[in-house]
Amino acid sequence: MKRHPLNELFSMMITFLFVGSLLTSLGWYMVDSNNVHPPLPPQKKSPPKLPDPCKNCDENIMKALELYSEPWKKQEDNYHQFRSQLNSKCHGLEKAIITQANTPQGTKLVYDAERKRTLVVNAEVFNTFIKENPFPNKTWDTCAVVGNGGILANSSCGKTIDSAQFVIRCNLPPLSNGFEKDVGIKSDIVTANPSIITEKYFSLMRHRRPFAEAMRIYGNSMVLLPAFSFGHNTALSMRAFYTLEDFESSARAVYFNPEYLKNLANFWRSEGLKSPRLSTGIMMASIALEVCSEVHLYGFWPFDVHPYSHQGLTNHYYDDRKAKNKFHAMPTEFNLLLQLHRKGVLRLHLGDCTPDEK
Secondary structure (H helix, E strand, O other): OOOOHHHHHHHHHHHHHHHHHHHHHHHHHHHHHHOOOOOOOOOOOOOOOOOOOOOOHHHHHHHHHHHHOOOOOOOHHHHHHHHHHHHHHHOHHHHOEOEOOOOOOOOEEEOOOOOOOEEEOOHHHHOOOEOOOOOOOOOEEEEEEEOOEHHHOOOOOHHHHHOOOEEEEOOOOOOOOOOHHHHOOOOOEEEOOHHHHHHHHHHHOOOOHHHHHHHHHHOOOEEEEOOOOOHHHHHHHHHHHHHHHHOOOOOEEEEEOHHHHHHHHHHHHHOOOOOOOOOHHHHHHHHHHHHEEEEEEEOOOOOOEOOOOOOEOOOEOOOOOOOOOOOOOHHHHHHHHHHHHHOOOOEEEOOOOOOOOO
C-alpha cells in the first residue's frame, strides 16, 4: 500500500530530531569529560633560586681561589724587585705625604685629578703641613692594610690585624660597637675621603665637635686627606686640620702629595691597570710596600659572595652602601694584588683568621 507523503515527511522529522538530540548529548559529554582532570601527583617544592649577586662571579671566584690555593711564602727576591721598581718611580718613602721639608712655601702644586688646576703654597697652607717625614729611614717588620670589604664581617681577624707593627685603615671605618673582633682597633694611618666628611659632618661648616670626637677612636693616627686631588678638597681638608688642632685631638691631619699620586697612577697603569682613578686600598697597599718588610692585606675582596661559604656579602663589613661612581676598577686591582700574593710580594688574607695566624 502506498504511504502518504505527509507521513513520510513526519517520519523523517522524528528521525532527525532523535539523531540531533543524540549528537548534542554526546557533545556535552565529551566537553564535560575534557574538563575533568585526574589529580596531579604532589610535586616537591624546589628552594627559591637566589639571584646571581655578580656577573660571572662563580668563574671569577674559582680563578681567584685557584691562584690563592698554594701556601703563601714570602719571596725575598720578588719582594725587593717590586719594591725597588715602586720606589724608583714613585718615591713613596720621601714623597707620599706632603711635608714642610719636601714642599716648601712657594711651591706650585699641580692637582693630580685636575691637571689644569694649580696652587702656589702660601704661608697659611704651608703651616698646615706636617713638619717632617712621618716615615723613618728603617722599615717596619709587619704592616696590615685594612680594607672595608664585607668579607671581614665575622672573620675574627681583629687580634691578627692589631698584632702588626703598623696598621693602615681606609676611609674612617667604624672600629667599635662589636667590630673590634673582626677588624681590630689599632691605627697608625687612617685615610679620610672628603665625601664622608661632607655627608656626615656637613663639610665642617656647622658644629665641628662631632668630627673631632669621632676621631678619638683612631688614637694618635695620621688622618690622611687628598687635599690636592680636586679643587673642592683643599678648603675642606684644611678645615679638618684646624678642627683637630682646635679640639686638641691626638690625631693629626696630613695630606697626600699630588705628585706622588700622579706617579703612582702611572706606575699601576704600566702594570696594566686602566681606571680613571686608583682606589684608596691600592694606594695604601703601595705605600705599605715601600715602608714595610712584610705587607698583609685584609678586607680586599671585590665580589658579593664569600669565597668559601658562598654566602652573600655586604659591600662593606659595616653596611651595604654601594659606590655612586665607577672611578675604580676593583676586580682588576684585586687581580693585580692577587698576582703579587702569588709571587710572595705581599699576603692577601681571605676568609676567617685563626688564633695563631700572623
